[in-house]
Amino acid sequence: MTTSTAPATPVETTVRYQRGDFLFATARRALLAQGSVAAVTDTDPRRLARTVAEELTSSGVPLAVGVLPFDTGPDTTTPGHLVLPRTVHRAQAEGEPAVVSGPEDLPAPTATREVPSEEGHKANVRAAVAALHDRDLRKAVLARALELEFEASVPVEKIVRNLARGNPRHFTYAAELPGGRTLVGATPELLLSRAGDSVFTTPHAGSMPRSADPATDRAHGEALLASAKDQEEHAVVIDYVVEALRPFCRKLDVPAAPELVSTPAIWHLRTAITGELTDRDVTALDLAAALHPTPAICGTPTAAARDLVQELEPFDRGYYAGSVGWVDALGDGEWAVAIRCAEIADTSMRLYAGGGIVPASDPQAEFDETIAKFRTLLGAMGLD
Numbered sequence: 460m461t462t463s464t465a466p467a468t469p470v471e472t473t474v475r476y477q478r479g480d481f482l483f484a485t486a487r488r489a490l491l492a493q494g495s496v497a498a499v500t501d502t503d504p505r506r507l508a509r510t511v512a513e514e515l516t517s518s519g520v521p522l523a524v525g526v527l528p529f530d531t532g533p534d535t536t537t538p539g540h541l542v543l544p545r546t547v548h549r550a551q552a553e554g555e556p557a558v559v560s561g562p563e564d565l566p567a568p569t570a571t572r573e574v575p576s577e578e579g580h581k582a583n584v585r586a587a588v589a590a591l592h593d594r595d596l597r598k599a600v601l602a603r604a605l606e607l608e609f610e611a612s613v614p615v616e617k618i619v620r621n622l623a624r625g626n627p628r629h630f631t632y633a634a635e636l637p638g639g640r641t642l643v644g645a646t647p648e649l650l651l652s653r654a655g656d657s658v659f660t661t662p663h664a665g666s667m668p669r670s671a672d673p674a675t676d677r678a679h680g681e682a683l684l685a686s687a688k689d690q691e692e693h694a695v696v697i698d699y700v701v702e703a704l705r706p707f708c709r710k711l712d713v714p715a716a717p718e719l720v721s722t723p724a725i726w727h728l729r730t731a732i733t734g735e736l737t738d739r740d741v742t743a744l745d746l747a748a749a750l751h752p753t754p755a756i757c758g759t760p761t762a763a764a765r766d767l768v769q770e771l772e773p774f775d776r777g778y779y780a781g782s783v784g785w786v787d788a789l790g791d792g793e794w795a796v797a798i799r800c801a802e803i804a805d806t807s808m809r810l811y812a813g814g815g816i817v818p819a820s821d822p823q824a825e826f827d828e829t830i831a832k833f834r835t836l837l838g839a840m841g842l843d
């Protein structure tokens with residue numbers, strides 16, 4: 460096992476990524492993990508967290524990296540998967556960080572398929588709004604997929620570099636999945652980080668597409684901040700996160716109102732919550748397992764919302780809307796919400812995008828929101 464703290468910048472570390480590695484990087488901070496000393500795979504995320512903690516203690520490997528699936532319910536067949544890597548490179552930027560150069564050109568797909576179609580998604584939104592009422596749900600998150608086929612192997616490394624270049628403030632990530640696929644994405648949303656007894660989370664919920672026209676763009680942001688429907692969609696998530704964290708924290712600081720933030724593709728409402736952990740034996744992965752799935756990507760109440768999602772969506776989410784991150788031997792770590800992503804097989808990939816449905820949701824606006832969310836990946840591929 461070698462841990463390199465060699466003087467590389469986050470950009471230099473990011474561009475070293477090759478398919479098979481694990482990457483978790485912003486322009487300020489990068490973690491690149493290579494090879495595998497041991498792997499832990501388990502459908503029960505809490506048990507997974509305990510096994511990983513034991514493996515870290517007994518192996519002397521400083522940290523583990525990996526993914527949790529969307530579905531961590533009692534009937535899931537998709538496991539969480541963490542690797543204790545052979546080599547870890549970590550880098551931090553001093554001052555104003557550089558960005559990855561580019562963009563690099565990518566081959567165009569030979570076929571594309573939307574699952575479901577625009578009409579299908581709008582019908583799902585209407586069905587979800589009816590089900591919220593019938594089943595007494597506050598919110599459910601519905602997603603769509605975009606399947607792309609290529610003539611040759613998808614150049615994963617180029618996509619990752621373009622994602623990092625286009626989203627320097629957010630977490631660009633790449634992780635190997637059980638079964639040989641690769642998950643890549645760039646997410647603004649932190650599920651949970653732990654550093655010593657400090658806990659931090661930034662739930663995002665409530666969205667509006669960006670616009671190329673500055674005045675329209677500003678108006679979209681202001682409309683989002685003023686939208687009662689989006690404030691409600693956001694409040695559902697904050698209520699849940701606070702309730703889920705409270706048992707672990709002796710102190711929680713929850714701002715009274717969300718702030719307006721943006722990615723290059725979309726405006727969001729976000730609340731940055733900080734806490735103080737009561738028990739240092741509770742690791743970042745324990746906390747991620749306790750928090751996931753939040754109503755930002757599933758709904759509320761959790762089990763009923765997950766059932767509805769699985770009834771309406773014509774695909775398995777796999778690791779989309781799961782979590783990606785790392786945990787170290789001290790229990791510190793960072794877990795991001797695995798959105799704005801794609802699962803890549805050899806010559807094909809599946810992009811995902813979803814949005815929260817509440818009683819006031821409009822099918823056309825929800826469809827448009829998925830288009831905006833696909834743009835993170837499509838932009839990195841030079842597609843519109």
Ligand SMILES: C=C(O[C@@H]1C=C(C(=O)O)C=C[C@H]1O)C(=O)O
Nearest residue numbers: 664665666755798812813814815
């Ligand atoms: C589900 C996604 O995003 C989530 C849903 C949001 C919303 O409904 O407003 C906002 C941010 C994310 O928590 C996605 O990007 O696919």
